[in-house]
Amino acid sequence: xxxxxxxxxxxxxxxxxxxxxxxxxxxxxxxxxxxxxxxxxxxxxxxxxxxxxxxxxxxxxxxxxxxxx
Amino acid sequence: xxxxxxxxxxxxxxxxxxxxxxxxxxxxxxxxxxxxxxxxxxxxxxxxxxxxxxxxxxxxxxxxxxxxxxxxxxxxxxxxxxxxxxxxxxxxxxxxxxxxxxxxxxxxxxxxxxxxxxxxxxxxxxxxxxxxxxxxxxxxxxxxxxxxxxxxxxxxxxxxxxxxxxxxxxxxxxxxxxxxxxxxxxxxxxxxxxxxxxxxxxxxxxxxxxxxxxxxxxxxxxxxxxxxxxxxxxxxxxxxxxxxxxxxxxxxxxxxxxxxxxxxxxxxxxxxxxxxxxxxxxxxxxxxxxxxxxxxxxxxxxxxxxxxxxxxxxxxxxxxxxxxxxxxxxxxxxxxxxxxxxxxxxxxxxxxxxxxxxxxxxxxxxxxxxxxxxxxxxxxxxxxxxxxxxxxxxxxxxxxxxxxxxxxxxxxxxxxxxxxxxxxxxxxxxxxxxxxxxxxxxxxxxxxxxxxxxxxxxxxxxxxxxxxxxxxxxxxxxxxxxxxxxxxxxxxxxxxxxxxxxxxxxxxxxxxxxxxxxxxxxxxxxxxxxxxxxxxxxxxxxxxxxxxxxxxxxxxxxxxxxxxxxxxxxxxxxxxxxxxxxxxxxxxxxxxxxxxxxxxxxxxxxxxxxxxxxxxxxxxxxxxxxxxxxxxxxxxxxxxxxxxxxxxxxxxxxxxxxxxxxxxxxxxxxxxxxxxxxxxxxxxxxxxxxxxxxxxxxxxxxxxxxxxxxxxxxxxxxxxxxxxxxxxxxxxxxxxxxxxxxxxxxxxxxxxxxxxxxxxxxxxxxxxxxxxxxxxxxxxxxxxxxxxxxxxxxxxxxxxxxxxxxxxxxx
Numbered sequence: 001x002x003x004x005x006x007x008x009x010x011x012x013x014x015x016x017x018x019x020x021x022x023x024x025x026x027x028x029x030x031x032x033x034x035x036x037x038x039x040x041x042x043x044x045x046x047x048x049x050x051x052x053x054x055x056x057x058x059x060x061x062x063x064x065x066x067x068x069x
Numbered sequence: 070x071x072x073x074x075x076x077x078x079x080x081x082x083x084x085x086x087x088x089x090x091x092x093x094x095x096x097x098x099x100x101x102x103x104x105x106x107x108x109x110x111x112x113x114x115x116x117x118x119x120x121x122x123x124x125x126x127x128x129x130x131x132x133x134x135x136x137x138x139x140x141x142x143x144x145x146x147x148x149x150x151x152x153x154x155x156x157x158x159x160x161x162x163x164x165x166x167x168x169x170x171x172x173x174x175x176x177x178x179x180x181x182x183x184x185x186x187x188x189x190x191x192x193x194x195x196x197x198x199x200x201x202x203x204x205x206x207x208x209x210x211x212x213x214x215x216x217x218x219x220x221x222x223x224x225x226x227x228x229x230x231x232x233x234x235x236x237x238x239x240x241x242x243x244x245x246x247x248x249x250x251x252x253x254x255x256x257x258x259x260x261x262x263x264x265x266x267x268x269x270x271x272x273x274x275x276x277x278x279x280x281x282x283x284x285x286x287x288x289x290x291x292x293x294x295x296x297x298x299x300x301x302x303x304x305x306x307x308x309x310x311x312x313x314x315x316x317x318x319x320x321x322x323x324x325x326x327x328x329x330x331x332x333x334x335x336x337x338x339x340x341x342x343x344x345x346x347x348x349x350x351x352x353x354x355x356x357x358x359x360x361x362x363x364x365x366x367x368x369x370x371x372x373x374x375x376x377x378x379x380x381x382x383x384x385x386x387x388x389x390x391x392x393x394x395x396x397x398x399x400x401x402x403x404x405x406x407x408x409x410x411x412x413x414x415x416x417x418x419x420x421x422x423x424x425x426x427x428x429x430x431x432x433x434x435x436x437x438x439x440x441x442x443x444x445x446x447x448x449x450x451x452x453x454x455x456x457x458x459x460x461x462x463x464x465x466x467x468x469x470x471x472x473x474x475x476x477x478x479x480x481x482x483x484x485x486x487x488x489x490x491x492x493x494x495x496x497x498x499x500x501x502x503x504x505x506x507x508x509x510x511x512x513x514x515x516x517x518x519x520x521x522x523x524x525x526x527x528x529x530x531x532x533x534x535x536x537x538x539x540x541x542x543x544x545x546x547x548x549x550x551x552x553x554x555x556x557x558x559x560x561x562x563x564x565x566x567x568x569x570x571x572x573x574x575x576x577x578x579x580x581x582x583x584x585x586x587x588x589x590x591x592x593x594x595x596x597x598x599x600x601x602x603x604x605x606x607x608x609x610x611x612x613x614x615x616x617x618x619x620x621x622x623x624x625x626x627x628x629x630x631x632x633x634x635x636x637x638x639x640x641x642x643x644x645x646x647x648x649x650x651x652x653x654x655x656x657x658x659x660x661x662x663x664x665x666x667x668x669x670x671x672x673x674x675x676x677x678x679x680x681x682x683x684x685x686x687x688x689x690x691x692x693x694x695x696x697x698x699x700x701x702x703x704x705x706x707x708x709x710x711x712x713x714x715x716x717x718x719x720x721x722x723x724x725x726x727x728x729x730x731x732x733x734x735x736x737x738x739x740x741x742x743x744x745x746x747x748x749x750x751x752x753x754x755x756x757x758x759x760x761x762x763x764x765x766x767x768x769x770x771x772x773x774x775x776x777x778x779x780x781x782x783x784x785x786x787x788x789x790x791x792x793x794x795x796x797x798x799x800x801x802x803x804x805x806x807x808x809x810x811x812x813x814x815x816x817x818x819x820x821x822x823x824x825x826x827x828x829x830x831x832x833x834x835x836x837x838x839x840x841x842x843x844x845x846x847x848x849x850x851x852x853x854x855x856x857x858x859x860x861x862x863x864x865x866x867x868x869x870x871x872x873x874x875x876x877x878x879x880x
Contacts, residue, residue: 004285005288008289009292022257031250032250033203036203039180039184043126
């Protein structure tokens with residue numbers, strides 16, 4: 001039965017790891033704003049840019065070369 | 070499929086007749102561009118910028134996400150940001166090619182805002198990264214000052230409709246950390262301990278055979294003690310501190326019995342384990358703290374994007390243009406000295422008491438004094454700080470530095486120094502005083518009763534009473550009821566500073582209203598024409614004449630004609646300061662202005678609103694009345710409130726509207742006119758001290774700041790929830806004004822819900838106490854009873870507030 005003690009200690013160590021992770025998350029401010037991250041994850045990266053777009057040096061689309069729908 | 074989606078995007082989520090960018094109704098001629106309608110040039114510009122840079126995803130994420138840019142014009146408004154000194158105040162960090170700035174941007178409101186602001190780097194190569202904190206409405210930008218200056222950056226944001234708020238307050242920037250962080254950590258620890266101790270105690274609850282093995286039981290007990298120590302120390306620190314602070318001030322607050330309960334639980338359990346007489350109550354202890362702290366978090370809900378503490382500093386600009394040695398350069402307002410000459414443009418705020426150097430100025434003091442009409446000042450007049458210049462640029466000579474100006478002196482009143490919350494004894498603390506006395510009597514009685522029979526049991530009973538009487542459920546009734554009420558109000562545009570405000574509102578007896586901006590619409594006035602019917606040609610002439618003037622009354626009249634007529638050329642136009650204007654249109658001579666100027670004999674008895682008389686070729690034809698426009702729902706709101714409260718009206722305006730107001734307010738309502746900010750404060754002070762009334766102040770401007778602070782509860786009303794509001798207990802969005810009576814009556818209901826929850830928790834306490842006094846409180850009974858009572862109370866409090874709110878149609 002003494003193996004139980006060992007198991008309890010191991011399970012506690014695992015739990016403590018999660019507690020520490022929680023501490024880290026709070027301390028680094030991940031709980032300060034709960035709305036923006038929930039939206040940010042849904043943003044597509046550069047949804048409309050396609051390889052055929054011609055851009056000038058500033059990364060702007062050139063006149064008359066608007067992407068065709 | 071793909072084709073279809075693209076088509077849908079281009080059609081956009083357009084409401085017919087509404088601006089594609091901001092969603093406002095296009096009342097005048099909408100601007101057509103790219104097959105879309107826009108309400109103004111500003112919106113069109115933003116659209117074209119976004120379109121050009123391939124950022125139209127902005128319009129797909131949320132419908133009409135833009136911010137209206139009507140009447141926004143900044144020219145050189147941000148020129149002061151070029152100054153090195155001011156840049157250093159605003160930037161968080163500057164080092165060669167890297168700079169960091171954090172802006173507070175009140176207009177952040179939806180997911181499209183987040184998207185656009187975080188994609189700024191696509192618009193401007195100088196921007197490296199930008200990140201939005203939505204709940205604080207802050208944008209953190211990392212940029213290269215060599216490629217884009219701070220001024221350009223701010224102007225870019227302003228062009229897009231995201232104008233950062235930069236004010237004098239930024240000068241004493243405080244680094245504030247979220248208060249909730251510490252609370253989150255404590256909840257984490259308590260929850261962690263709660264779960265683990267509970268798990269490890271299961272064998273004990275069910276009398277599991279293996280537990281008889283001494284070494285396992287011992288090991289489990291030691292682990293439980295180790296888990297419980299941080300709960301009884303780190304997590305409970307709030308309660309010990311608050312209880313101790315209360316006792317030192319000589320009153321017993323709710324945290325005293327809670328602390329006693331926590332300590333009794335901890336030491337009793339420690340004793341049981343070490344003496345090997347029982348397993349202890351550590352699971353109940355950890356559960357108790359977990360629920361208590363969660364309740365605390367629920368109640369501490371705050372609107373981070375709103376500020377309830379603002380004073381004149383967040384209203385005043387950070388910098389102003391100073392004229393020195395023939396050059397104009399920005400200087401921080403705080404560095405202004407007596408004798409400095411400053412220049413102000415249209416719509417800028419006068420930062421210090423000044424003497425006017427220009428010929429004339431129209432100053433809008435409505436926010437500062439409550440006078441609804443702008444004031445005419447002529448050369449050499451003394452001008453108080455806080456007003457807003459309307460019209461062309463003016464030059465002023467500073468007479469007093471900012472800190473000593475007339476307006477800022479109001480903040481020296483002691484009403485601002487005393488902490489409002491400490492003046493107030495809330496319901497739960499009133500009850501807890503008696504509660505604690507009863508519990509201590511019972512505990513000592515139990516101790517005495519058992520002492521003669523079984524001295525060992527006597528100590529047990531004493532501790533058991535303290536444990537079970539620990540007002541866990543009691544102290545949860547308030548946070549959950551109030552926290553939930555606060556959220557319900559928030560959804561309806563009524564934002565409270567903290568949950569305690571609800572209790573304060575429920576005790577109100579008197580309501581004091583401000584007039585300008587509070588019960589009237591601050592940006593609209595009512596125009597009425599009286600006299601001979603105007604022929605079309607005359608109307609055109611009047612429209613043309615008034616279009617030339619920047620006097621606020623002329624502009625109001627001009628605005629009413631704007632859509633109907635094309636202005637005609639005016640000959641021999643002349644404007645006489647303080648009198649009126651005259652000119653010839655198509656051979657007829659028109660005069661507009663005061664009665665004497667137009668040669669009108671004043672009609673008797675009608676002196677309530679500002680009047681502009683008209684004469685055509687020397688013959689008086691009629692006059693325009695320009696009066697306050699009251700909120701539509703005012704009559705209804707006043708009627709409903711007057712049955713339950715005594716109403717008063719205080720205004721900085723003159724008494725010319727009195728007749729109108731009397732028809733709205735019930736007979737006998739006290740009305741005071743020409744009230745200075747100090748007078749308002751004093752009036753409320755006298756109501757409280759001499760008549761012992763509990764007063765609610767409803768105001769909107771800086772002139773009400775003193776009264777809002779002195780009152781038992783202060784509500785400031787605002788058209789624009791992200792705009793400036795003076796320090797107050799609550800902010801009410803103007804569009805929810807009609808629900809004010811509902812909100813106030815609901816606070817009374819919330820109080821009743823709390824009392825009902827108290828009764829429920831008392832019943833649990835009676836059951837628990839009878840177990841305890843009989844000496845039968847086993848750890849298992851405690852482990853069931855305590856969470857059960859907490860959960861019942863929490864469920865009752867939240868559900869009943871929701872149901873009641875729905876019945877009253879505020880949810």
